[in-house]
Amino acid sequence: MLSNIRPLTISFTLAALLAACGSPEDSAVSSLKNPSEPETTPLTTAEPESEPNLEDPFIWLEEVEGEEALTWAAERNALSTPRLQGDPRFEGIRDAIEMVLTSDDRIPTPGLVNGQVYNYWQDDEHIRGLLRRTSLDSYRSDNPRWETVIDIDLLATVENANWVYKGRTCLPGNPSHCLLRLSDGGKDAVVLREFDLENKNFVDGGFSVDEAKTNVDWVDANTLIIGTDFGPGSVTTSGYARTLRLWRRGTDINDAEQIIEVGLEDMSVGINTVAEDDARYSFVTRRPDFFTEQNWLVTPDGALAEIPFPIDVNLQGVFGD
CATH class of the missing domain: 2.40.10 (Thrombin, subunit H)
Known part of the structure; x- marks a missing residue:
């Protein structure tokens, strides 16, 4: 008989405890709360923060030959030139x-x-x-x-x-x-x-x-490596060449073989040759901006071998072999 009653007693006791714990009004249970625990408040949907306005109000100044930019420059000159020339030291400094x-x-x-x-x-x-x-x-x-x-x-x-x-x-x-x-x-x-x-x-x-805004160098007497304006999409947003091409004498420049292309937002790509004793080294340089660059050596077979420099290193020349 006891074996039949015991599970029932345990179940009843557990149910009573759960009922007591579930009653928020019970002071004994309330006293078990962590006094440092903050009161919870219902969740509310906050208004999303507005996106920052990243539009450059002076982007039109990038159009260096644009009418608006030239007008703005002329207006600034009209203000600054009289001030410079009106300085009593101006004539003497200019003449010197x-x-x-x-x-x-x-x-x-x-x-x-x-x-x-x-x-x-x-x-x-x-x-x-x-x-x-x-x-x-x-x-x-x-x-x-x-x-x-x-x-x-x-x-x-x-x-x-x-x-x-x-x-x-x-x-x-x-x-x-x-x-x-x-x-x-x-x-x-x-x-x-x-x-x-x-x-x-x-x-x-x-x-x-x-x-x-052309960059060019000789390969031999009849061949150039050239970066220039080849038409729509061939220059960067800075106005410099996006591509370098191999141009052979007697052929149309638009048929020149492309050897590299950089991104539209890059500043430029160019070719530079340095001489060391009797040797010549030609380097292709991609410039994402004024302060960084990526360099390749032009190999004897015309391929590009990337030079593993950090992007903030500026190539100045060749020393020794």
Whole structure:
């Protein structure tokens, strides 16, 4: 009999305890609560936080040739120029700087090409400048005898253009064979034209590239690696080339073989060649922005071998092998 009653007693006792615990009004049970436990409150649905406004109100300034941006710049100049020129020190400082920059006794910076000294020179008579040359012995003398290679002022007059000389990229092994960079008004975008330093003339039917933010280097006498504006989608949002291509003499530039393409939001991709003794090393550089870059070495068979540098390392040159 006891064996039949015991389970019933245990069940009844457990049920009574559960009933007591389930009664919130019971003071004995209430006293078991943790006094430090906060009172719970019903959950409510909070209003979602609004998304931050990330739109740049001055994004139109990125259109460097845009009418609105140019108007804004002109308005700022109209305010700042009178303030600068109205300073009593302005004339004296400007004249002193101009005198130093155009002084006839400043040292002409030399560049050796096939045993001759080349120099780019600007003065009062040659505002845009001229590229000239002389012999090494003549350069060492007190009064070098210069020969004009190309007169940028004369070229601008003949072609009715606002040419600014931006330098040259010359063929290794034959440095008298060059690509001249000419800018209309001094902007970043340039026109490329093949030029023969030895004969002092543009090469008839030679390499020529319309105005763009172009990066270029020689592979050999008949081949270039070039990054330029190839049409819609071929430049980054910064206006520089997205692609590098292999362009062979006598072919249409639009048929040039693509060797690399970077993202639309990257700043640029370019080619740079450095010389170390008798060796040449060409590097392709992708720049996501001003402060980072990714580099590849162009191998002898034309492939790209990535250089495992951290992205914030800036490649400056080659030392040894």
